[in-house]
Amino acid sequence: MSAAPTAARARAVTFDAGQTLVELDTAMLSRRLAERGLDVEVAALEAAQAPAWRRYEQVVKDGGHEAPWQLFMRTLLEGAGVAADGATPLAAWLWGEQPTKNLWRRPIPGMFELAAELTARGVPVGILSNSEGKLAELIDEIGWSAPFRVIVDSGKLGVAKPDRAIFEHAARALGVATAEVVHIGDSRTADIDGARAAGMRAIWFGAAARERPEDGAEVAIAADAGAVRAALVRWGLA
Numbered sequence: 001m002s003a004a005p006t007a008a009r010a011r012a013v014t015f016d017a018g019q020t021l022v023e024l025d026t027a028m029l030s031r032r033l034a035e036r037g038l039d040v041e042v043a044a045l046e047a048a049q050a051p052a053w054r055r056y057e058q059v060v061k062d063g064g065h066e067a068p069w070q071l072f073m074r075t076l077l078e079g080a081g082v083a084a085d086g087a088t089p090l091a092a093w094l095w096g097e098q099p100t101k102n103l104w105r106r107p108i109p110g111m112f113e114l115a116a117e118l119t120a121r122g123v124p125v126g127i128l129s130n131s132e133g134k135l136a137e138l139i140d141e142i143g144w145s146a147p148f149r150v151i152v153d154s155g156k157l158g159v160a161k162p163d164r165a166i167f168e169h170a171a172r173a174l175g176v177a178t179a180e181v182v183h184i185g186d187s188r189t190a191d192i193d194g195a196r197a198a199g200m201r202a203i204w205f206g207a208a209a210r211e212r213p214e215d216g217a218e219v220a221i222a223a224d225a226g227a228v229r230a231a232l233v234r235w236g237l238a
Ligand SMILES: [Mg+2]
Pocket: 016, 017, 018, 019, 020, 185, 186, 187
C-alpha cells in the first residue's frame, strides 16, 4: 500500500482493541468450552493462536467482522484439538455470546497506561475497532474508559476496517484530519493498510509485525508498549 508522504503534524492517536489493547483471554475461552463439555487446555489455545491469526488476516480484507471472526475461532479451536464438525457450531455459539461475554478482555501490558499518558498530555485518543457493537461496555467493565474521547465500534457503525470510512469517522470524532492521526493496530490488512489508505500514519503492533519488519516514514513497527511509545515520541506525541 503506497500513499503520499504525510506533511501534517501528528496530533491524535487511535488504538485498535483486539490484540492491541486487550488480548484473547484463553483461560476464559477454556472455561466457556468446559461449559459445553470440552476439555481444551489454555496452553493448546495459546499454541493455536498464531496460525489462526494468519488465517484471519487472509480474509479480513473482504470486509465485515463476523465472517473473519468465526473463521479465526474455528481455526483456533481445530488447532487446539477440537474436531472440525464441533468447531463450527462452537464458533457460532461463541460469536453469539461475544456481545455480553467478550473473550478479548485481558489488558496487554502498558497499552492502556500509554493511552492514559497521552490523554494526560492533552492528546485526543480513541479506540477504533472491528467489534460487536458492545465494545464501550466492555472497556467500561474492565475499568479503562477514562482515557478515550471516542470508541468507534464497527458493530455500531456498520462499516469495518479496512474500509477508509471508519478511519475518517474516527478522525472526525476526534476533531482532527486523518493525516493528523497515528493509528496503532496488529492487523496488517485491517489496521495498517486501512489506516494508510485513509492517510493516517500507523504503528504495526505485536508478533506479526516482528515476523515481517517494516519501518518507514509513515509506518513504524512495535513489539510492545515501550516500542509504541518510542514511535509516538518520534512523531512528537509522547
Ligand atoms: Mg486487532
